[in-house]
Amino acid sequence: MAVDTLQTSLPVAVSGRATRESQLGLMWRRFRRHKLALISLWVVVLFYLVALLAEFLAPTDPGAYSARYTYAPPQGIHFVAVNEDGSWEFGPYVNGYKTEIDPVALRRTFVIDEEVRLPVRFFAESKPYMLAGVIPMSIKFMGVENPRDPFYILGADRLGRDMLSRLIHGTRISLSIGLVGVTMSLFFGIVIGGFAGYYGGWFDSAVMRVVEFIRSMPTIPLWLGLAAALPKDWSALQTYFAITLILSLIGWTELARVVRGRFLSLRTEDFVTAAQLDGASDWRIVTRHMVPSFTSHIIAAATLAIPGMILAETALSFLGLGLQAPIVSWGTLLQDAQNIRTLATAPWLLAPGVCVVIVILALNFFGDGLRDAADPHGR
């Protein structure tokens, strides 16, 4: 009987290449069924591309200021212009500004001047720069024809710096903090959670008590306390890594729990027992049988941990104890939007917050999709 089934099933398995799929292939197939997760994946990819190509996409340097255009409102970008005689003109352009004196506040404000059209060039020539610090380039994604004309698609801030450029550069910092922070947390989580799950016993319960303790503390006061102790004279890069480390000091707990949980539950699975009975070594069981069956879970858990990191960094920097001024992140950008009067004159300063919401939503949906796809017992 057993021989029979073996013989009838064998040819199918050998000849039918299409029936063989890797673990990741299976996961991808299940993942594709979640439309929302799939869309979110593209959104996330798009954001990370923006982060990668920041210098190319940003029209100006994030620090470039112009006192002539403080709080200039967003120009938007137009593609079709209607002339006075009713004829249409194609080609991207932005409007210029004219200044008006506010009759009440007696303050100079900028108003979009519909008369002036400043043509926009895509792949425009620019001053040479290094893309991501390595690739020399001298083309920007877009720019106005005359570099001295104002170009503020999303408006300008207090110092007349281009919001769009700052947003794009902020994307790089905020998103990379999410990745670096989760990588660090993952390292702590896998080492600590792995040991706890593998050895069990007193070490396991000690680790779990510590995890419970950390999770029962309010995080922001703790983070603030740690971040406030960073020396003020540290360089931008040092602060960046110190802040990420501080975030991971609390972030590892969730991942450690996931890793430990998987280790514990897998130890009693039939296929592990089967491998043990086959005489496989511990090392082989762990690397060949156990790890492949939970990497997908770990990836999903790690993805779901990124939003927390991004939110934490944003919150810390917003309060002024995270990343410091010359570094541009969504949190430091939102710091300018703290004052209600500023907000009333320049609501576009809230743009980084919108980015945060979109990225967090996308990462959550993407992570949820991954988690469902990684679960072999799922629907």
Add this chain to the structure above:
Amino acid sequence: MVGFIIRRFIAMLLTLVAVSIVAFAIIQLPPGDYLTSYIAQLASTGDQVDPRVIENLRLQYGLGEPFYVQYWKWVTGIVQGNFGHSFEWKRPVWELIWGRLGNSIMVEGMAVIVMWLIAVPIGIYVAVRKYSLGDYLATVAGFIGLAVPNFFFALILMYLAYVWFGTTMGGLFSPEFENARWSLPRIWDFLAHAWAPVLVLATAGTAELIRILRANLLDELKKPYVVTARAKGLPEWKVILKYPVRLAMNPLVSTIGWLLPALVSGSVIVSVVLNLPTAGPMLLRSLTTQDMYLAGAIILLLSVLTVIGTVISDILLALIDPRIRYGSK
């Protein structure tokens, strides 16, 4: 039950000790000791530095002695109600924070109540009317609630209130009620101010509570006893409210354990945005000026509040769920 409470209390005491060690470590973190910077600050403003005062302070805090001696002095002081001295305000820490802490507790407590008031009816509704329009709306709203950071929500609310009504939101009291005694008008004034922060704080947790309640209730509703109740001709509201809802609420009570830390965290940053006289803005200020005894006391007390809140929720859970009362060991 008594045994359970005693066990929980011992665990709480151990946690409190751990919390105090963490808080003290944060006090110790900034380089140099504060007394030195305090003396420097006094000297720079031209004040006379009385060596005896300095020596007293040095003795009181055990500066220059090993970590554990300083920690011991600090902790025994706190047990006696002495939280140390704020170098910036030149006043005892406790005097500065107790009022603000009270405000924190009030705002956070109200947020918890509002969260439950919103989440429970909606959670029951979306579970009973699964896949209805309301269910989808609640899901979408929940996801947005999870993704919008507290402080960003507060900023938007502040902006809209300014643009639409021309009012600047912020604070918990109007100036004339700031230092008044509690009275009906003052309570009204407080509520008129507090709704915004309470609403902001409640949103994030509400979404999660609805999700948990919905999932639990859906599991319960599938069980045979519900069918039996229905078959016996019980009115539908009774079928749902009498048993499944009560069972589905139990895990909800246990969520306070992680909800409270998140709430306390959130309230710090929301208070800064909305300029509330709670512990949050004072913590931020004391950290930036390195007024470490004040900062440490606030961190300690916020954490202690969280721990105590969690213990209360555990005891509540044991009260309503006999499996926990008798099940554990």
